[in-house]
Amino acid sequence: MQAAFETNRGKPGALLPILHSVQDALGFVPPETVPAIAHELNLTRAEVHGVVSFYHHFRTTLPGRAVIQLCRAEACQALGARALEAHAKQSLGIDFHETTADGAITLEAVYCLGNCGCGPSVLVGADDLHARVTPDEFDELVRDLRKESA
Incomplete structure (x- = not known):
């Protein structure tokens, strides 16, 4: 510091x-x-x-080993982000700004990833951007993240 x-x-x-x-x-x-x-x-x-x-960007608790940011901006919402958001919360068993019980994944909301024409978009970590993410693709992404952090 x-x-x-x-x-x-x-x-x-x-x-x-x-x-x-x-x-x-x-x-x-x-x-x-x-x-x-x-x-x-x-x-x-x-x-x-x-x-x-x-500022939602700042966290006051230690995040999971992987941070998934899900875009909630209007363009992504028009392309299915609300359904993806509901699926992500349900499948992970957490809400935004929470971490899974195993400490593997933190889910965060963001309000634009600059990938507006290709929503819904998800960012993993600082630079792993995923476009047109479906619930099945989200689940696969989570499986891969859990394998990497095990």
């Missing part, structure tokens, strides 16, 4: 880059880091917590 402070100290709007750095390093923004971030930036803990809780 110290590296995030040193890199961003003094920059206007340093809070967001620091939060991103912490999450990139740890996978989430632990609640116990909030007081140190607030102190470093001369903010209140409430201000830092407010930013962390406002």
Whole structure:
């Protein structure tokens, strides 16, 4: 976390880059880091917590070994994302921003993956984009992720 402070100290709007750095390093923004971030930036803990809780991108708990982001933007919804969302939640037994009991998969909602003509779209991790995902393809993707993390 110290590296995030040193890199961003003094920059206007340093809070967001620091939060991103912490999450990139740890996978989430632990609640116990909030007081140190607030102190470093001369903010209140409430201000830092407010930013962390406002943006869906930030997590306050450790994610699963794989993070699946499902696009919920209008274009993907028009192409079947609502049905895929219902299937994903049911098959994983979790809701958005939750992790499966085995710690394998965290499901997150996003509001555009920039793949609008090819929805519904799913992003695994930071760079594994899947287009026109059907419920069967989602299940296959989950099976593969579970095999990789076993």
